Amino acid sequence: MPKKRRKEQGFEGDPLIPIMNLVCMLIPLLLYGAIFVRYMTLDVNAPKIAQGQPQEQDENKSLNLTVMITDQGFHFKVNPIHRLPWMNMSTDTASAGPDIPKKDDDWDFAEFNRKLKEIKDLHREEVNIILGAEDDIKFEVLIKAMDHSRGTPESPLFPVVTLTRGVV
Amino acid sequence: MNDQQANSNPVDDLWLQKKLGKKQKPDREVERPGLMINSLMDAFTIILCFLMKSFGADPVQIRESDELTLPRTSEDTNGLEDAIVIAISTKAIMVQDNKVADLRDGAVDESFKRDGMDGLLINPLLDALKERVQHLKMLAARTNNPFEGMALVVAHKDTSFRLITEVLYTAGQAEFVKFKFVAAEGAKYNLE
Numbered sequence: 001m002p003k004k005r006r007k008e009q010g011f012e013g014d015p016l017i018p019i020m021n022l023v024c025m026l027i028p029l030l031l032y033g034a035i036f037v038r039y040m041t042l043d044v045n046a047p048k049i050a051q052g053q054p055q056e057q058d059e060n061k062s063l064n065l066t067v068m069i070t071d072q073g074f075h076f077k078v079n080p081i082h083r084l085p086w087m088n089m090s091t092d093t094a095s096a097g098p099d100i101p102k103k104d105d106d107w108d109f110a111e112f113n114r115k116l117k118e119i120k121d122l123h124r125e126e127v128n129i130i131l132g133a134e135d136d137i138k139f140e141v142l143i144k145a146m147d148h149s150r151g152t153p154e155s156p157l158f159p160v161v162t163l164t165r166g167v168v
Numbered sequence: 169m170n171d172q173q174a175n176s177n178p179v180d181d182l183w184l185q186k187k188l189g190k191k192q193k194p195d196r197e198v199e200r201p202g203l204m205i206n207s208l209m210d211a212f213t214i215i216l217c218f219l220m221k222s223f224g225a226d227p228v229q230i231r232e233s234d235e236l237t238l239p240r241t242s243e244d245t246n247g248l249e250d251a252i253v254i255a256i257s258t259k260a261i262m263v264q265d266n267k268v269a270d271l272r273d274g275a276v277d278e279s280f281k282r283d284g285m286d287g288l289l290i291n292p293l294l295d296a297l298k299e300r301v302q303h304l305k306m307l308a309a310r311t312n313n314p315f316e317g318m319a320l321v322v323a324h325k326d327t328s329f330r331l332i333t334e335v336l337y338t339a340g341q342a343e344f345v346k347f348k349f350v351a352a353e354g355a356k357y358n359l360e
Contacts, residue, residue: 016209023212030219039230040243041320041348046340069329110358135330139323140239142332143351147242165288165333 042146045162063126065119065158067112069133069145073098074112084119107141113148116157129158132165228253230322230350235259239325241351248350249318252300254293254335256323261335263296274328281334288337297342318346 063082068075076087076099088099100111120126129149133142151157228248232238235257255262261269261276269280269292281287301317308315319339323332336347 016206020209020212023209023216027212027215027219030216033229034219034222036222037232038353039238039248039350040241040353041246041248041350042241042243043246044347044349046336046345046347113357133329135328137329138325139327139329139332139349140325142329143239143241143325143349144355146349147355147357150243153245163333163336165337 042143042150043161044146045160063119063123063128064130065126065128066130066132066164067145067149069107069131069137069141070098071102071134071136073102073107074100074115074145076100076115078119082123084122086115107144109144109148112145113151113157116149116151117155120151120157127156127158128160128162130162130164132163228320232352233257236322236324238322238350238352240355241353242355242357243351244353246348248320249348251316251318251320251348252297252304252344253320253322254297254339256321256327256331256335258324258326261290261293263293263300266296268292268296271331274326275331276334288334289341290334290338293335293338294342297339297344301343315343316346317344318348319344320348320350322350 061081062079064077064079066077068077078084078087086099088097100108100115102108103111116129131142131145131149146161149157149161150159228250230238230248230253236255253262253264255265257271258274259271260267261271269276269290276290278285278287280290280292282289282291297319301315305315321332321335323335339347
């Protein structure tokens with residue numbers, strides 16, 4: 001009787017050991033390859049290569065909202081017929097002061113979001129925004145600007161982003 | 169020998185066994201305890217299933233490092249899609265994990281550009297992307313699917329806008345028309 005019991009134990013226990021070895025090797029391997037951060041994608045339209053020259057907008061009645069990110073802050077440009085009082089709209093962005101200057105040495109994204117809401121309230125159907133930046137502006141800042149210009153799912157602002165090359 | 173046997177008595181033997189902490193074992197073979205690993209196996213199997221699921225969930229594998237730290241985004245609806253991955257780290261530009269151009273101080277060397285320092289087109293990147301496009305077009309023709317021309321741009325958070333523009337422009341020249349920036353989930357903004 002004892003002999004029989006020992007035989008049964010051997011059948012249950014021993015064949016699991018190689019499987020355990022395999023599992024113990026697989027777990028670190030999969031842990032190394034596992035991704036615990038979710039990655040998201042942000043749609044962007046191909047850049048408009050317009051160097052230095054502002055677009056002809058007068059004949060067109062569309063908003064043509066363009067935001068330039070510079071080291072000084074945010075510069076807004078729209079079709080002149082839709083211009084708002086606070087918009088500088090200078091043809092020379094570099095020399096003109098920003099519409100939203102930097103605050104505490106950082107871009108004032110809260111104010112940027114408020115201004116975009118103000119524009120959106122006047123142009124409910126508009127979904128397009130053109131974003132541009134100075135050459136040395138970091139990708140992180142661009143993504144932040146895209147996040148703020150998109151708005152929330154409940155109140156979307158300008159989710160269709162087109163990049164433009166350089167400061168116009 | 170006989171003298172020793174004669175000298176030992178049962179009381180001494182018992183005292184000696186007690187002192188050594190040994191018990192007289194019965195003659196029958198000692199039962200070996202079996203391995204109790206069933207519950208451990210269950211736990212491992214669950215962990216293994218979880219890891220295998222997370223391993224194969226995304227169509228594109230992205231591994232962050234010091235050289236490729238992605239910016240954070242508040243976007244929470246668009247997951248990764250299967251597309252050509254153009255990665256820009258602090259040291260190089262890669263297409264599908266193959267290095268195509270080195271970066272120096274976050275910029276491409278002018279020798280790699282068609283029009284010199286001010287040019288936007290990066291020659292080795294264009295060649296690599298054209299090769300991929302050719303391959304994708306061939307696959308699309310065989311499967312009767314249209315060539316979408318979509319590229320995922322995975323860039324380090326400190327990459328300059330200039331370099332991003334150069335990469336997008338070059339990809340545009342290689343017939344890519346749809347671009348998606350990849351960012352990690354986790355940014356929280358107070359959007360009213």
